[in-house]
Amino acid sequence: MIEKSQLRQEFEYERRRSAFLSSLAAGMTGIIVVDTWIASWGGVFGGFVVGGAAWLLVYGFESYMWKRKHE
Numbered sequence: 001m002i003e004k005s006q007l008r009q010e011f012e013y014e015r016r017r018s019a020f021l022s023s024l025a026a027g028m029t030g031i032i033v034v035d036t037w038i039a040s041w042g043g044v045f046g047g048f049v050v051g052g053a054a055w056l057l058v059y060g061f062e063s064y065m066w067k068r069k070h071e
Contacts, residue, residue: 019059027051
């Protein structure tokens with residue numbers, strides 16, 4: 001089995017952490033925006049959608065930048 005370098009392990013930890021934190025912030029924002037301006041019944045669903053989109057954006061971008069620089 002090939003072990004990952006310490007730098008790679010730290011990167012993967014930070015990538016997951018930053019994606020999670022951005023999804024929390026975007027999810028709360030999505031709940032407020034959807035509940036206020038679109039439909040009161042869609043607040044939680046809107047939070048999941050916006051939070052998931054933020055998670056994918058941050059995780060994907062950081063993965064792309066790692067591959068661009070280190071591979």
